[in-house]
Structure formats: structure tokens, C-alpha cells
Amino acid sequence: MIPMSDPYETRANAPEWSVTELSFALRRTVEDAYGHVRVRGEISGYRGPHSSGHAYFSLKDEGAKLDAIIWKGTFARLRLRPEEGLEVVATGKLTTYPGKSGYQIVIESLEFAGAGAIMAMLDERKRRLAAEGLFDPARKSLLPYLPNVIGVVTSPTGAVIRDILHRLSDRFPRQVLVWPVRVQGETSAAEVAQAIRGFNALPENGPIPRPDVLIVARGGGSLEDLLGFSDEAVVRAAAESMIPLVSAVGHETDVTLIDFASDVRAPTPTAAAEMVVPVRADLLAAVDGLGDRLAIAPLRLLERRRGDFRALARHLPSADTLLATPRQRLDAASDRLPRALRANAVAHRMQYEAARARLSPAALRVRLERLAERAQGLGTRLTGGLTALVQRRGDRLAVFSDRLRTAQATNLRAQQAQIALRRERLATLDARLGRAMAGDLKARGQRLGAVDQLMRALSYKGVLARGFALVRDAEGQAVHAAATVASGARLELEFADGRVGVVAGGAPAAKPGRGGTPKPSQGTLFDS
Template structure:
């Protein structure tokens, strides 16, 4: 029976890895760098590794996207769920799930509409958290002592603010320099707001009473840093009143909703921060004038009221007529009333006298004495019982005291033993320290003596030199300063000699090898 031949196709065989690698090279060579516009979907923040994984989608398709950790830190536009962007990167494949993806190198907003949509979504989310609640806002201080300004130190904004503050009411200003545009702008502004709030009252840097966040006008992209979530949260958390002065009057950023007050321009923020000093002075002068005139007007009005009331008062005779009559009537009734009162007291005395007989008083006295004797016996018995209880308590206290005294005595003995040991240790350490100190002082004294001996002029005299002094005891340093007949004093190593200068001229200087010549000075006769 003939063998059945197997049919073998000419198509080469691929492994899965070889086919995946070929597809990857084909996709990367065919497309390279691409710009893809789409809406971010499935973004949940960066992975624990630092990489970010999400998708780009439109009405009909979905594209996986990955952004590596190093690239993610340099992105100008941070990914957000639902944000429409233009992604720039390389198209590649992922063999692990037979899919293709874009490795993102940069992100851009897909036009102003995408930026507005992103800001609206962020505003809605932050407003739901209560960051824009009017109840969180605090009123501005009437006249702040220190004003903190968060802006660029080199722009025209800071000059406009300082100029307007100096015109209205000069105040102390502390500027926190930040970038108002660029990738790091939002982080620097948020850090500046939190930094001002972290300053201590009375510290080396004064804590401001008011903060102004200011920037000049610009495009929508230029002002995005002031709509960053970190900046909005820092403004909402600020315990110091905050004025937002970003852009022109028509520019709106999210920090405007979180700030306590929104100013249309930086100059307007300076006007809101302080009042006009001249107007305050004029108002004070007006109030002072009114205050000075008000007492005079009040006094004059009170005088008029007093004169009008004095005319309405009746005469003194009319006021005293009725009291006089009542006094006369009462004085007429007084003798009869006194006699009646004396009779009533006499009757009551006769009534009481019957109850005050000696027998009644004697009985009451005997009853009182019996009561006193009974109370005395009760007192004696209670005193004896109280004394017994106090003796028992005193005995128990004596026992406890003796026990405590013995324990305290033992503790004191232990303490004294420890103190003796410590004193002996300190004594030994003190002796060692004194010995070391004495050795060090002796060494220093010997060194000082040697140094003194080396620097003393007596060593020079011992080598054959002499010290010449005049009558005043001052050293003579040159022959030109000596006149003929002048008395001098020569000090040698072994004593002093008095001489008188002669009239000869000084001998010329000789070479060092020639022996010294006789002295020019003659001894006195």
C-alpha cells in the first residue's frame, strides 16, 4: 500500500515572540513620532512605580497610553480625567496583551475649549468640597501693619502696587518672590501662601496681616498656574485674609473664587488693602471739630432746659404750707399720745409683776441648776470617752511614728553612706585635678621664665655689651645724642659705672674682626 504524502506549506513558521517583535518594529518604523488628539480616560493618578497609565479616546476608538516616570515629572500639562489633549510620542506595541499603545513624551491642551472644560470641571469639583463657600471668607483688616505680596519681584506689578500703597497709606511690605508663569509657578505660589501663614507672630520675619497674590494680564495658558488645585487649596486654607489680583478685570482664575476678596487689577488690590491716609486725616479733623463743639452745644441746651424748668417750680412758701400745718397738728397731739403710751406701759408692768414672785424665780433657778448638773455629768462622761479614743489613736500614731522613724533612719544611713562614697570619689577626683593643674601651671611658669630670660637684656650684657643711660635713666641709643661733659651711667653684667662724656669725635666703625677700641668716655676724677 502506497504511503500518503503529507502536504507542507511554503509559509515560514513564526514564534509568538518573533511575530510580536516584527509587528513592533513595523509599527515603530511606519509611524515614529505622532500627535494624537483625544480625551483622557481611565486616569487614576501615577502608579506606585511613578509611571502613568491611561487611555485616549474619541467617538469611535480608544488608544492605550503610557507615560514613564521621568517624562511624567516634566509634563507641562498634567493628565486629568476627561481632559481633551494633544499627546506627542511614539507609537509602539505591548506584546503582553497583543495591543498597541503610545508612549507619551509631551501633552498639550487641545485648544482653548479644552482648557475651559478642564477649568470648569475642576471648579465644579472644588466647589463641591466647599472651598468656594462664602462662609469661609474673612473680612479684610481696615489698616494692616504688614502686607505680604506674592508675585514676581522683577515685573511691573510689584512697582504698581508699591506706588499705589505709598500714595494712599504707606505700609510695611514683605515680598515673597515667585514665578508667575511656567511649570513651577503653581508650586511656588502655593508654597508662598503657606509660607506666609507659617510665620510666627513677633518672629524675625514679620507675619503679614494681609496677603496679595498678584500677576499682570496674559493669555489663558499663562494664567493656568493660578487655577492649579494646589494654589486654590492653599488660598482656601489661608488663615490670613487674601486678595486675588491676577490678570485684568476680564481674566478669571480659580484662585479668585477661593480668595477672601477678588480685585480686578493689582492696582485695585492695593486700593482695597489700605484706605487713603489724607481722607482719614480729614475725617479725623472733622470729627475732632464736632467733638469739640458738641459739649458747648450740650451745655447751652442743658442751661436752657434748666431755666425753663426753674420757671415751672412753685414758690418755697407754697411747698412748705401743708407740711407746716401737719407739723402743728402733730405737735398738738403729742402730749396726749405720750400720756396714753405711759399708761399702757404701766398696765403691762402690773400684769407682769404677778409672774415675777420669789417662789416662781426660786423654782426656775432650781430647775436650771438641775439641768446644769445633768449637763455636767454628761460632759464628764463624754470627755472621758473622747479622751480614751484620743489615747488609743495617739498610741497607734506613736507606733506608726516609731516604725516610720526607724525606716527613715535606715534610709538616711544608706543616703549618708552613698554621700560619703560620692564625697570620697569627688575628693580623689579633686586631688587628681589639682595635681594636674599644678603640673600644668608649673610647666607654663617654667616656659614663661625661660622666655623672659631669653628676651631679657641681661643676657646681652653677659656677652660683653653695656647699657648706656643718661641722668634721667633713659637709654642712650646713638653717639649723636651725647654732648661733651654729660654724665652717663654704664650698666655691665656685673654692675654699674658712672662716666663723663669726653669732647673727642666718635671713632669710625671698624670691621667685625678688629678688636674693640677703648671707650670714648673717661671715668670721673
């Protein structure tokens, strides 16, 4: 029969771990077994960097989820920043987090998981920015017809700037300001956004002329090469630009998000140069044609007006035809004029005789008498009316006088009552003031007595009254130690009843020995 082993002995032989020791042992095992790994997955739970600067999120696929962390220093150097839902390939170190018994990856770099991931990211960013209204056609500005200054944001060493300058020189030479930027790489997006905002920040009449139109240009490239021009910072800078902006990124088939935020999209950088300036030769030809037309137009107008004048002149009647009817009317009026004058004189004479009959002395005397009677009646009526009016006004004045005397008496009684009330209140306040002042004076006297007692207790003169003396040197300063007094020095002793001048005569007395009597001092104080 096989003997059974004791469970207690088995437990006693197993090593005992603390939780921390076991957690760090597992951590070393995971880090040694895997080291650096590349993991493909979709970013989940990303809400931006933490207040500490670190970023925390997860990588997931159809069957699992892996916690991920990006330290603050690494996050600032990333070429690709994490975004929610973005499929990426993460490179980093696999480790554990003992605080919650989990494992995680510390990411050192991120890259897209293929062109499909890039397109999905761009589509999501495009929808989000479009929802904010950054691509609204109402925000776009018209390009100036002939700008004086053209700002170009591109690489100063590439073929793009040479193509733009060559095309501008062929069409219409203009002043060009180039803001050099990197058009590819980690810092490309930040430099392009800063260049757009920098051109907009230039003052109108500053030492550096402010461009009238901007061109953001780059040659063709892969989807990853052009990714910087789809960065959110670049798109927002283009949408905020107050200067009209033309995007000329890549070839005609290349599409970036700055194309939707810019005012005009050009298929190529050369086409952008053609959009911003007209052809100078065509303008000169058009101006010459307009000048020729301007010179010929007045002559043609004058000739047309002359023809119109001749045609109208042929339709006008002659002077004899126009004056025939007025002449006949004048002859007829001259024939009727003598008879009319005589009739008019007779009518005026008859009016004169009628007026002279009405203005005889007797008629005037009767009229004056009638008017005098009428005036006398009006005077009588006026005297009676004035008497009645005066009577009514006197009655009203008497009523007003009675009411005024009553109101004055009422007001006087109210004022007297108010004065009495104020006197009582003033007497009460005066009594309170007297009591308050007496109490305050008593309290201040008690405080003054206490301060005087404290001053007497702290004054050195109280010490002098108990038999002590204060020693001062020749300058009047207090002497605190005998070692500071030199032989022959002039001193002053202050007692309670006065001061005495002395001279130091020797060294200070020695201390008494053990069990013996004190030795006499060799120093002597003499009166001065």
C-alpha cells in the same frame, strides 16, 4: 493538465518565526513607519500615577481607543498633567507591547486640544473643588481695615508689583513683603502655592513680620497663560490660608479658580491695592472732623443742660410754699402735746398699780407652791420612766450578748476548719517540695558528673598521663613547632608527674631517607 503543488512543500519553504521574533519584527516595523506622531483624543481610564511612577491610560474618540503610557521621568516634566475626560493633543512615539499583542503610544508631551478643552477641564475641576467646600462663603475671612504688613505674591520684575506699590504709596504707605514667583510656565503653580503656604508659616513675632493680608497678583494674559492660577494646588493653598487673601489675577474679565477660593476677588492688581488699605488723606480729614466735633460737643451739651436747669428751676415752688404745710402741722402738734403727755402718764400709772397688785407676797407664795407640786409630780414620773428604760435596755443587751456568743462560737469553728485545711495543704506542698528538690539535686549531680568527665577528657593532663610532654618557652608559652626554637633557648618540659627545665642544644633531627635508617640528630637536650 497543470500539476498541483504539494502543500507540504509550501509549508517547508516558508520561514519559521518564534513568537518573540515576530513580535519584535512588528515593533520595528511600527516604530520605523510612524516614529513620532501627534494624536488628538480624550483621556480615558486615568487613575493617577502607578506605584512605580509611570502613568497608564487610553486616548479615545468616537471610533477607536489607543493605549498610552507616560514614563516616570517624562511625567515629572509635563506642563499639562493628564486628567480623566480631558481632550488633549499627545506627542510621542508609537510602539507595540509584545506582552499582550497590542500597540501603544509613549507620550513625551501633552497640550490642550483647544480653548474648549481648557474650559471643560476648568469647569470639571471647579465642580469637584466646590463639592469639597473650598468655595464656601462661610470659609472666607474679612480683610483687616488697616494692615501693618502686606504680602504680595507676584513676579518681582513685572509692571504689576510697581502698580501695587505705587497705589499703596498714594493711598496709605505700608510695609510690603514680596515673595517672588513665576506667574507663567511649568513651575508657576507650584511656586505660587508654596509662596502662599510660606507666608502662612511665618511666626507671629519672628524676624520676618507675618503679613496681615496677602495679594496674589498677575497682569492680563490668554487663557493658557493664566492656567497656573487655576491649578488644584494653588486653589487648595488659597482655601487653607489663615491670612486673608485677595486674588488679583488678570483683568476684570479674566476668571481663574483662585478667585473662588480667595477671600476677596479684585478686578485688577491696582484695585487689590485699593481694597487692602484706605485713603490716608480721607482718614486724616475724618479724624480732624471728629476732633472738631469732639471739642464742640461738650460745650453744646453744657449749654443745653444749663437751659434745661433754668426751665426746671422756673417750675419749682418757693421755700415758703414748701414749708407752709409742715409749719401748720408743727403748730397743731405742739398744741396737742401737753394733753397727750398727761394722758400717757395716767395710763402708765394704772398699768403700774395693776402689776403691783399681781406681785404681792401671798400671790407669789401660792404660785411657788403650785410650781413645787408640779415639779414633784414630774420627778416621780421621771424616776419610773428611767427604771423602765433601764430594764428594757438590759433585756436588749442580754439578747445581743447571746447572739454575740453564738456568732463567736460559729466563727471559731469556721476558723479552726480553715486552719486544718491550710495545714493539710501545707503538708502536701512540703512533700512535693522535698521530692522536687531531691529530683533537682540528682539531675544537677548527673550534669556535674558529665561536665567533669568532659573536662577530664578535654584536659591536656590526660594526654600527659599517656606518656607525652608539654614544651613551654622561657615565658611559659606552649611551643608548637621545632622551627621556632633557637639554639641555646631555655625550655621547660611538663610531664604527668612534674616539670623539668632544659636548654636547646642544636638543630632538629633530619627525616630518615628512603630505604635507609634514620640519621642521628645533631641536637641534644641538657638538664639545666
